[in-house]
Amino acid sequence: MEIWTMQGLRHLQVMGSDLPNPSSKDALLPNLLTLLDVSGRSCTRKVIKRIPNLKKLGIRIETGPDDVEPLYCFDNLDFFRELQSLKCSVMNPIFQRVVPAISYNSIFPTSLKKLTLSGLRFPWGHMSDIAELRNLEVLKLRCYAFQGRAWETYEGEFFRLKFLLIEDTDLEYWYVDYESFPSLERLILQHCYKLKEMPSEIGELPNLEKMELVDCHPSLVASAKRIAEEQQSAGNDVLQVSIKSSADDQRKRRS
Numbered sequence: 001m002e003i004w005t006m007q008g009l010r011h012l013q014v015m016g017s018d019l020p021n022p023s024s025k026d027a028l029l030p031n032l033l034t035l036l037d038v039s040g041r042s043c044t045r046k047v048i049k050r051i052p053n054l055k056k057l058g059i060r061i062e063t064g065p066d067d068v069e070p071l072y073c074f075d076n077l078d079f080f081r082e083l084q085s086l087k088c089s090v091m092n093p094i095f096q097r098v099v100p101a102i103s104y105n106s107i108f109p110t111s112l113k114k115l116t117l118s119g120l121r122f123p124w125g126h127m128s129d130i131a132e133l134r135n136l137e138v139l140k141l142r143c144y145a146f147q148g149r150a151w152e153t154y155e156g157e158f159f160r161l162k163f164l165l166i167e168d169t170d171l172e173y174w175y176v177d178y179e180s181f182p183s184l185e186r187l188i189l190q191h192c193y194k195l196k197e198m199p200s201e202i203g204e205l206p207n208l209e210k211m212e213l214v215d216c217h218p219s220l221v222a223s224a225k226r227i228a229e230e231q232q233s234a235g236n237d238v239l240q241v242s243i244k245s246s247a248d249d250q251r252k253r254r255s
Contacts, residue, residue: 004050007031015060018042022050040088043073048080056085061119074107083109089142090119114138117145124151124171131157131180140165155179162186162207170194176201183207190214196223203227203239212242 001020003012004027011034012019019035019042032051036058043059057080059073077086086108108115113135124146130139131153137160152175158164160183167190176199185207189195196219202208211224221243228241 040073058087085114087116116140118142121147153180198223
């Protein structure tokens with residue numbers, strides 16, 4: 001509770017613990033810019049109003065064998081008016097469980113520039129909430145952040161996104177509109193074992209410089225190489241494809 005008296009505090013890491021609700025109406029942390037590893041239970045409106053200038057937030061949602069912590073913290077995230085970086089991770093996610101119902105309307109602050117999600121298992125259909133964030137430049141989707149067979153992007157989505165990482169997913173079909181991802185420079189797909197075809201439209205993205213595939217299906221690798229070759233034949237020498245294997249990296253470290 002004494003944290004609420006530290007008005008000069010700028011950075012705070014709590015390692016999965018709760019940030020207690022302030023007991024005083026005068027409690028305020030106007031200089032707090034970074035709050036890391038806080039529990040989802042701490043993201044209440046009462047707390048958020050007392051840290052109005054937060055720029056970077058990391059949330060840890062703990063799961064147990066018999067229960068899943070509610071994701072009600074997402075109902076309040078849009079109250080962070082200055083937030084630029086958000087990381088939300090479900091620790092030890094239970095994949096058999098149904099994701100608790102949450103409100104998907106305006107759950108992310110429009111000020112976000114960087115977003116990292118892990119273990120949440122949202123349906124791909126709700127990716128539209130993220131696609132409409134006009135300031136978002138970096139998006140990292142790890143460990144079944146989204147779950148389902150298909151994802152489709154539409155015209156005008158991900159307007160400023162420069163970096164996209166998709167890691168550990170059951171995605172099988174990815175449909176990309178020619179007018180989406182206009183600013184994307186780097187794409188990384190890692191441990192995408194079920195995705196077998198890179199969308200051909202990826203090669204037409206005007207600013208894409210590099211596709212990196214790590215431990216992906218051979219068919220996906222072949223399609224990525226084919227797209228790069230087609231672009232080179234058309235005079236686009238900027239787009240590069242990098243193929244990596246975790247096994248190769250481990251051998252290099254041992255040697």
